[in-house]
Amino acid sequence: MFTERFLRHRRGVHLTVEERARLEAAIGEIKTLPPRTNIVVAGEELNQSILLLEGFMSRYIDDRNGLRQLVAVHVPGDFVDLHAFPLKILDHDVATMTPATVAIVPHAQLEAITQDLPALSRKLWFSTLIDAAIHRAWLFRLGRLDAVGRVAHFLSETNVRLMSAGLSDGRRFALGLIQSDLAEICGLTNVHINRVLRQLREEKICVFRSSLVEILEPEQLAAMGQFDPAYLYIDLQVAEPISSRQRPIS
Amino acid sequence: MFTERFLRHRRGVHLTVEERARLEAAIGEIKTLPPRTNIVVAGEELNQSILLLEGFMSRYIDDRNGLRQLVAVHVPGDFVDLHAFPLKILDHDVATMTPATVAIVPHAQLEAITQDLPALSRKLWFSTLIDAAIHRAWLFRLGRLDAVGRVAHFLSETNVRLMSAGLSDGRRFALGLIQSDLAEICGLTNVHINRVLRQLREEKICVFRSSLVEILEPEQLAAMGQFDPAYLYIDLQVAEPISSRQRPIS
DNA sequence: CGCGTAAATTAACCTGTGTCATCACGATTG
DNA sequence: CAATCGTGATGACACAGGTTAATTTACGCG
DSSP states (O other), rough: OOTTTTTTTEEEEEEEOOHHHHHHHOOOEEEEOOOOOOOOOOOOOOOOEEEEEOOOEEEEEEEETTTTTEEEEEEOBBTTTTTHHHHOSSSSEEEEOOOEEEEEEEEEHHHHHHOOHHHHHHHHHHHHHHHHHHHHHHHHHHHOOHHHHHHHHHHHHHHHHHHHOBBBBEEEEEOOOOOOOOHHHTTHHHHHHHHHHHHHTTTTTTHHHHHSSSSOOOOHHHHHHHGGGGGGOOSSSOOOOTTGGGGGGO | OOTTTTTTTBBOOOOOOOHHHHHHOOEEEEEESSSSSSOOOTBBBSSSSEEESSSSSEEEOOOTOOOEEEEEETTOHHHHHHHHHHSSSSSEEEESSSEEEEEEEHHHHHHHHHOOOOOHHHHHHHHHHHHHHHHHHHHHHHOOHHHHHHHHHHHHHHHHHHHTTOOBSSSSEEEOHHHHHHHHTTTTTTHHHHHHHHHHHHTTSEEEEEEEEEEOOOOHHHTTOOOGGGGGOOSSSOOOOTGGSSSSOO
């Protein structure tokens, strides 16, 4: 069941047994990739997309001096570059952040799905639109939050996404990122990320130790980042560690 | 021909005569809206989407203090909230910035299209993914550019988009925005936007006069904003005012 | 045709984050 | 076991952009 986590807990788009089987059948190959490996290069034509099974991946844009801005971080269950199916050519690079296992889905298979199963197609479409919603939350973060807020927002978001993937209990999760990854995510320097992490540690709100993130005060952290998970379109039927924040915007 | 500008010049997704007719037929109502009018509220269920015919619209997220971050600016030809069709509930608000004319498309019509015309569906999907690509360019802008760069990038982007819509000659275009709109777009304060605009004016690179933008040095402006229009997926067959920058990433 | 309000402009001052530099620690490798 | 490298930690200083507040300009309207 490679597609087990795909669209899991996503409001209103549960896959039928049939649809899931069809998607499983569309998978061509399972691959394990080393960390920090570039998979997709901007501007190159693609004929396959990647479903992330294990590990973390990123999408990013480098500036002319080599400074990098991450535009997405992907967790297990994400259809990382599904948008390459309609777009064919991407505007950014894709890479693994940690060791990763991926399922490769040829576009020809997706093509067939769009012909036969409009309902499943719509769910695939939906999945790319969640990525867009996350982009917007990141825009808010970069445009309107200060350094602490940005880090708090990112960690809160990642916590909820990993809960949905069954990889966080709401307070602790493994995240193979280093401080300069956080810097590239939050539009800050690694020096300043270090200062922010120390502050969060000293205030006993959150401890980031590269391989392990421990959120001591989830609600406080969410408040610092003005984090409202509605944009993730997740409904966790069981366990709602951030309680009231779990619901759609009313 | 209300859909005349929709997906115009967009690489590889030209609408067939049939598809365009179908889309025209899907339009329910044409409306003219006053400026600064809120159209969609985050969290409310939608059963229609809006194709922008004239004027400018925005999508935005407010922070807890009322500070606003724009996450998109829409120009004529954009299917502003088409992503509401799969999503049903949006994570942000939508409003007019200027007086605007819009075509309303009921989701029931789109529903029918997804059943009958997979090819057209894919083009609709494509159109929402361009919005996502623009989100990513904005993330880069907010995360990695300084104030001047951000303004330069936004104006360069808007120039190209309006050229594609036939509303800019590559150097001059009407844009009904005020300085604080620019501030909300660029994640800056209106005071600082004012300083940046003065600088661009004094350096004779670009003059922003709220209703009219005049770009004296398009290439220089693009360079300041590290602007590469590849992410817009536009092919202008005629007139390429920014010359070399017009092409897809090689 | 003067009034009222929104927008633009500018100055003075302050602060959050960047820059630069150094050091510590642990893991890997020759 | 010394050397190297990636990562993290920390201090001193600089500056881009924020904040506050006052003034000017533009423009619709009674």
